Amino acid sequence: MIVPELGEYALILALCLSLLLATVPQVGAMRGNTLWMGFARPLSKGMLLFTLISFLCLGWAFLNNDFSVAYVANNSNTALPWYFRLSAIWGGHEGSLLLWVLILSGWTVAVASRSRGLPADIVARVLAVMGLVAAGFYLFILFTSSPFERNLPAFPPQGADLNPLLQDIGLIVHPPMLYMGYVGFAVVFAFAIAALLSGRLDAAWARWSRPWTAVAWAFLTLGITLGSWWAYYELGWGGWWFWDPVENASLMPWLVGTALIHSLAVTEKRGVFKSWTVLLAIFTFSLSLLGTFLVRSGVLTSVHAFASDPDRGIFILIMLATVIGGSLLLYALRAGQMKSESSFGLLSRESLLLVNNVLLVVVCATVLLGTLYPLIVDALGLGKLSVGPPYFNALFTPLMALLLLTMGVGAVSRWKQTPLSLLARQLWPPGLLALGLGAGCAWLYAGELKPWVVLGLVLSWWVVLAGLRDLYNRLHHRREKLQGLRRQPRSYYGMVLAHLGVAVTVVGVALVSVYTEQRDLRMQPGDSLSFRDYTFEFQGSTPVQGPNYSADQGQIRVLYKGEPYALLQPEKRHYAARGNMMTEAAIDPGFTRDLYVALGEPLEDGAWAVRMQYKPFVRWLWLGGLLMAIGGLLTATDRRYRKQLRPALAQAEA
Amino acid sequence: MTPKRKQRLMMVLFILAGVGVAVGLTLFALNQNLNLFYSPTQIATGEVPQDTRIRAGGMVVEGSVKRDPDSLFVQFDITDYDNTVTVEYAGILPDLFREGQGIVAQGTLNERGVLKASEVLAKHDENYMPPEVADALAKAGKLPAPKGQEFNK
Numbered sequence: 001m002i003v004p005e006l007g008e009y010a011l012i013l014a015l016c017l018s019l020l021l022a023t024v025p026q027v028g029a030m031r032g033n034t035l036w037m038g039f040a041r042p043l044s045k046g047m048l049l050f051t052l053i054s055f056l057c058l059g060w061a062f063l064n065n066d067f068s069v070a071y072v073a074n075n076s077n078t079a080l081p082w083y084f085r086l087s088a089i090w091g092g093h094e095g096s097l098l099l100w101v102l103i104l105s106g107w108t109v110a111v112a113s114r115s116r117g118l119p120a121d122i123v124a125r126v127l128a129v130m131g132l133v134a135a136g137f138y139l140f141i142l143f144t145s146s147p148f149e150r151n152l153p154a155f156p157p158q159g160a161d162l163n164p165l166l167q168d169i170g171l172i173v174h175p176p177m178l179y180m181g182y183v184g185f186a187v188v189f190a191f192a193i194a195a196l197l198s199g200r201l202d203a204a205w206a207r208w209s210r211p212w213t214a215v216a217w218a219f220l221t222l223g224i225t226l227g228s229w230w231a232y233y234e235l236g237w238g239g240w241w242f243w244d245p246v247e248n249a250s251l252m253p254w255l256v257g258t259a260l261i262h263s264l265a266v267t268e269k270r271g272v273f274k275s276w277t278v279l280l281a282i283f284t285f286s287l288s289l290l291g292t293f294l295v296r297s298g299v300l301t302s303v304h305a306f307a308s309d310p311d312r313g314i315f316i317l318i319m320l321a322t323v324i325g326g327s328l329l330l331y332a333l334r335a336g337q338m339k340s341e342s343s344f345g346l347l348s349r350e351s352l353l354l355v356n357n358v359l360l361v362v363v364c365a366t367v368l369l370g371t372l373y374p375l376i377v378d379a380l381g382l383g384k385l386s387v388g389p390p391y392f393n394a395l396f397t398p399l400m401a402l403l404l405l406t407m408g409v410g411a412v413s414r415w416k417q418t419p420l421s422l423l424a425r426q427l428w429p430p431g432l433l434a435l436g437l438g439a440g441c442a443w444l445y446a447g448e449l450k451p452w453v454v455l456g457l458v459l460s461w462w463v464v465l466a467g468l469r470d471l472y473n474r475l476h477h478r479r480e481k482l483q484g485l486r487r488q489p490r491s492y493y494g495m496v497l498a499h500l501g502v503a504v505t506v507v508g509v510a511l512v513s514v515y516t517e518q519r520d521l522r523m524q525p526g527d528s529l530s531f532r533d534y535t536f537e538f539q540g541s542t543p544v545q546g547p548n549y550s551a552d553q554g555q556i557r558v559l560y561k562g563e564p565y566a567l568l569q570p571e572k573r574h575y576a577a578r579g580n581m582m583t584e585a586a587i588d589p590g591f592t593r594d595l596y597v598a599l600g601e602p603l604e605d606g607a608w609a610v611r612m613q614y615k616p617f618v619r620w621l622w623l624g625g626l627l628m629a630i631g632g633l634l635t636a637t638d639r640r641y642r643k644q645l646r647p648a649l650a651q652a653e654a
Numbered sequence: 655m656t657p658k659r660k661q662r663l664m665m666v667l668f669i670l671a672g673v674g675v676a677v678g679l680t681l682f683a684l685n686q687n688l689n690l691f692y693s694p695t696q697i698a699t700g701e702v703p704q705d706t707r708i709r710a711g712g713m714v715v716e717g718s719v720k721r722d723p724d725s726l727f728v729q730f731d732i733t734d735y736d737n738t739v740t741v742e743y744a745g746i747l748p749d750l751f752r753e754g755q756g757i758v759a760q761g762t763l764n765e766r767g768v769l770k771a772s773e774v775l776a777k778h779d780e781n782y783m784p785p786e787v788a789d790a791l792a793k794a795g796k797l798p799a800p801k802g803q804e805f806n807k
Contacts, residue, residue: 237746343658345661346661346665351665354665358672358673362672362673362676365676365680366676366680369680369684370684373684383690383691384690384691384709384789385688385689385690385691386688386689386691386709387684387688387689388687388688388689388707390683390686390687391683391684391686391687394679394683395676395679395680398679520726520746521726522724522725522726580749580750581749582749600726600746600747601747601751603721604723609726609746609747611746
């Protein structure tokens with residue numbers, strides 16, 4: 001069948017359209033030619049259409065087990081269930097890049113169709129920049145990583161199978177979410193570049209790009225959360241964050257993106273920090289690009305590493321240099337034109353948000369240093385080394401603690417100027433209460449005060465209580481409190497939810513880091529072990545058969561305070577196609593604790609190495625991430641953004 | 655100085671101080687947590703300081719894995735086909751740990767020249783060797799041909 005060739009042709013057509021999109025509207029905007037500018041929207045739609053066709057062709061090849069396509073042969077197998085065959089599209093380097101451009105062209109069309117209220121030249125420029133980014137990726141795919149390459153005439157009768165680690169619901173959703181976030185930052189990047197190109201660096205571009213940034217950030221948050229959750233049950237033997245370079249690659253754009261969201265708010269509301277915000281937009285997208293490539297190029301020593309290929313590395317470097325260098329050059333040429341529209345005092349919401357920005361950027365820089373340092377040292381031929389998690393923990397924790405502290409102060413501060421006396425008057429009750437509640441909760445939970453737990457809980461309460469004080473400030477002069485609540489804009493509730501999410505995550509991090517209990521033990525059938533009110537009784541293992549694997553299933557009876565509680569059945573799977581061994585943990589989830597059991601390796605006489613864990617409040621990590629993501633999405637649906645998108649409708653309402 | 659300039663100066667000084675402290679802390683933390691990679695030959699020739707956290711990598715020698723019958727204690731040798739180092743580890747080995755396969759162990763060297771590992775890492779892919787190990791083997795001229803050929807490249 002020629003379907004894979006159709007896919008390749010569709011991709012080439014998409015490349016042509018993206019090149020047109022990158023040039024025609026841009027030239028039109030420079031010359032004031034409305035006709036040329038008008039090409040932007042139809043061209044983006046065409047680009048999406050052909051990318052989608054290409055993507056569907058690859059999907060068709062996977063569904064029909066067309067092993068003459070090398071990528072399919074490397075990542076699929078006839079024994080693989082159909083849903084994993086579909087998710088295998090993004091199981092490797094080539095296909096995940098195709099997903100990347102598909103999402104990028106999707107975002108491009110979303111901007112094209114939701115920008116009716118914007119000036120035509122801005123729309124043309126924004127779409128042109130996105131077309132240019134897309135063109136880079138199409139070239140990359142077509143020249144170095146085509147997923148449609150054939151293995152003819154001697155193609156294998158059976159595929160090599162999808163990596164068993166990736167045969168999981170987590171992989172079906174995690175990469176698309178993450179990419180939605182990475183690629184979504186292309187929108188705010190395009191807005192920033194368009195603003196620089198047009199020289200119209202007023203606060204309006206901040207208002208236009210805010211909802212897009214919030215949505216992209218929400219998806220990235222969700223993607224990281226899903227990744228952590230997936231690592232926890234599938235890969236990590238119960239760990240939820242490893243400071244693995246690949247995790248760092250997704251955390252860095254998140255950190256700078258968080259700074260960007262806050263700085264955009266200041267730029268829109270007060271007309272200051274303009275050049276800083278533009279710079280952050282450039283950084284966020286550059287780090288997203290870096291992240292994509294770090295993960296997929298295999299330059300890093302990482303649990304995720306894929307096979308590497310030097311051609312790709314060169315292309316990647318050229319493309320990164322072009323995007324980052326080009327946008328920074330443009331920035332250097334144009335940033336001088338940006339003027340602040342107002343001023344602000346030393347103690348004000350502006351300066352507190354600046355502190356937030358500085359902290360987030362510094363955290364990102366330390367993570368970047370720790371991630372790239374081994375690469376740089378290796379490239380210079382100074383030896384091979386790795387940077388351990390203690391480095392990241394030692395810097396991340398105190399900086400984040402500082403950030404949480406300013407979060408509380410920032411919540412009640414005012415724009416322009418905030419008297420110190422006002423802050424002190426408003427913040428001492430939540431401060432004292434947070435100290436009391438934080439220490440109290442830590443004591444109630446464990447009957448002891450461990451410094452890190454107390455710090456985490458106090459800061460979480462501080463963020464929540466200072467937020468409540470802010471709510472009180474907003475309502476106390478109103479007579480109708482409920483109506484006052486309803487009057488608050490959605491973006492306010494979005495912020496509240498996101499900040500609450502941070503507090504929830506911090507509680508999870510503090511408790512699970514300090515109070516996790518873990519036992520690795522050699523267990524014979526009949527052996528049992530008790531800790532934390534739970535008894536784990538190993539009853540041996542039984543063989544079971546799955547669709548494309550065979551497994552030993554451990555039978556572990558759990559007693560709670562001597563009463564039968566549950567049967568946990570962790571598995572050690574053997575995937576025949578690649579000969580891989582896989583550990584499938586058994587988890588009893590709960591709101592305040594997880595029980596986590598995994599089989600290590602089989603030992604003689606039916607004994608197994610068994611890992612048993614008690615993980616307090618581990619679900620809160622991801623619950624917090626979920627809250628943050630919902631907060632981001634809620635913010636993006638705020639009325640004033642919808643108004644600006646449909647000015648005609650808004651006028652009719654009024 | 656006008657009040658506005660003064661305010662800006664304060665702002666800049668504040669940021670500089672913050673960045674300075676951060677850079678200092680960062681470099682300190684980085685220095686404390688670097689784990690250098692050594693090959694078995696480097697360890698055998700005594701290049702490696704004792705009681706410092708290092709990473710060592712090589713192929714697990716066939717038939718060298720000895721388990722304690724009552725606990726999870728395990729002992730094995732890793733080699734770059736020139737020299738061999740003994741590794742001791744108590745805990746669960748990764749799924750891809752196998753004799754004849756490349757691994758990286760992280761830990762400290764004791765006075766007998768035995769690596770007390772706190773972590774043993776193996777890789778996802780069956781054909782895949784940790785890059786440091788591949789590099790060390792290539793240097794020793796002992797890089798074996800890949801076991802399975804992937805379909806493209």
